[in-house]
Amino acid sequence: MTILGIESSCDETAAAVCRDGQILSSIVSSQSIHEKYGGVVPEIASREHEKLLNLIVLESLDKATIGIDDLNAIAVTHGPGLAGTLLTGVSFAKGLGIGLQIPVIPINHLEAHIFANFLAVPSLKFPFVCLLVSGGHTQLWLIKEMNNYHLLGETRDDAAGEAFDKGARIFGLGYPGGPVIEKEAIGGNPSAHLFPRGLMGKDSLEFSFSGLKTSLLYFMDEFEETESLTKKDIIASYQQAIIDTLVEKMKRAIEKSEVKTCVIAGGVAANQCLRNSLKVALPEIQILFPDLSYCTDNAAMISYLGELKYKPSEHISMEFSVNPNLKLA
Numbered sequence: 204m205t206i207l208g209i210e211s212s213c214d215e216t217a218a219a220v221c222r223d224g225q226i227l228s229s230i231v232s233s234q235s236i237h238e239k240y241g242g243v244v245p246e247i248a249s250r251e252h253e254k255l256l257n258l259i260v261l262e263s264l265d266k267a268t269i270g271i272d273d274l275n276a277i278a279v280t281h282g283p284g285l286a287g288t289l290l291t292g293v294s295f296a297k298g299l300g301i302g303l304q305i306p307v308i309p310i311n312h313l314e315a316h317i318f319a320n321f322l323a324v325p326s327l328k329f330p331f332v333c334l335l336v337s338g339g340h341t342q343l344w345l346i347k348e349m350n351n352y353h354l355l356g357e358t359r360d361d362a363a364g365e366a367f368d369k370g371a372r373i374f375g376l377g378y379p380g381g382p383v384i385e386k387e388a389i390g391g392n393p394s395a396h397l398f399p400r401g402l403m404g405k406d407s408l409e410f411s412f413s414g415l416k417t418s419l420l421y422f423m424d425e426f427e428e429t430e431s432l433t434k435k436d437i438i439a440s441y442q443q444a445i446i447d448t449l450v451e452k453m454k455r456a457i458e459k460s461e462v463k464t465c466v467i468a469g470g471v472a473a474n475q476c477l478r479n480s481l482k483v484a485l486p487e488i489q490i491l492f493p494d495l496s497y498c499t500d501n502a503a504m505i506s507y508l509g510e511l512k513y514k515p516s517e518h519i520s521m522e523f524s525v526n527p528n529l530k531l532a
């Protein structure tokens with residue numbers, strides 16, 4: 204089975220080819236145009252996808268050394284994400300599917316992030332707990348088996364990725380915030396300042412990052428760098444507050460669900476400090492992470508999940524639309 208994956212839910216234009224569970228190619232074009240605005244501008248993102256999709260898809264076929272007629276199906280993200288950017292990908296996929304007379308499979312972006320872990324570890328077994336941490340979501344899931352997911356907890360306000368992005372803006376570090384905060388925090392003292400950790404009450408599996416962001420805003424208003432307290436220290440302390448929260452809630456979720464395996468997924472899963480802290484906090488648990496290139500938005504995860512969902516004997520209707528608020532369960 205050879206599946207083309209298309210991803211356009213936010214500001215990454217991506218296409219990939221998966222054949223029999225192997226990724227033959229994965230092309231991602233990140234739209235740097237948004238950097239100067241400090242965040243994604245939906246209208247511009249949609250126009251960029253429209254400009255790039257054809258080229259990126261052709262490049263993915265080329266890299267996979269297959270022809271367009273070798274495709275058995277197309278998998279495309281139909282939500283959650285930005286309505287306009289999703290529309291560009293779904294419209295493109297449907298047009299191509301009609302032209303080639305092959306099915307188009309709608310894919311949930313969140314589910315694809317979770318299943319990206321199977322790309323790194325094909326032997327991953329159900330059940331497992333997944334910490335899904337991206338720019339728009341912070342959720343803890345008990346993944347019992349394919350299509351059987353139980354939400355254990357989620358954020359009440361900002362997502363963890365958003366906390367990185369908003370923090371970076373306050374520090375004057377640019378967008379996206381996660382990678383740049385991680386880089387700038389290296390060498391800083393993560394215990395230099397104690398930022399608040401939200402919703403740490405005994406059994407809570409919910410998250411809250413808006414208080415942390417506000418606290419940073421007030422702190423930076425008054426902050427003057429000294430030799431004993433540098434900006435690097437503050438960046439490291441801010442990152443630590445996010446990571447401590449994620450690690451503590453993951454620990455509780457594991458205890459509650461009594462599983463022996465956990466995975467992380469989404470852009471924030473690329474954070475090395477988070478990976479290391481989880482390993483230290485949960486020495487008895489198997490902790491898995493996707494490859495770095497499959498943490499942030501990509502189409503490899505879309506094509507891979509598309510292949511898992513595709514049943515050649517079943518009719519797949521094209522009567523699906525985009526759903527910016529698509530949920531996982």
Ligand code: KG4
Nearest residue numbers: 337338339364380381382470471474499500
């Ligand atoms: O999954 P993703 O690419 O897009 C969404 O589905 O939202 O996640 C993007 C988010 C951004 O907020 C970005 O700042 C964050 O992931 N991110 C990171 C790192 N790389 C990306 N956060 C922390 N550390 C990183 N290394």
Ligand code: ZN
Nearest residue numbers: 337469499500
């Ligand atoms: Zn994503």
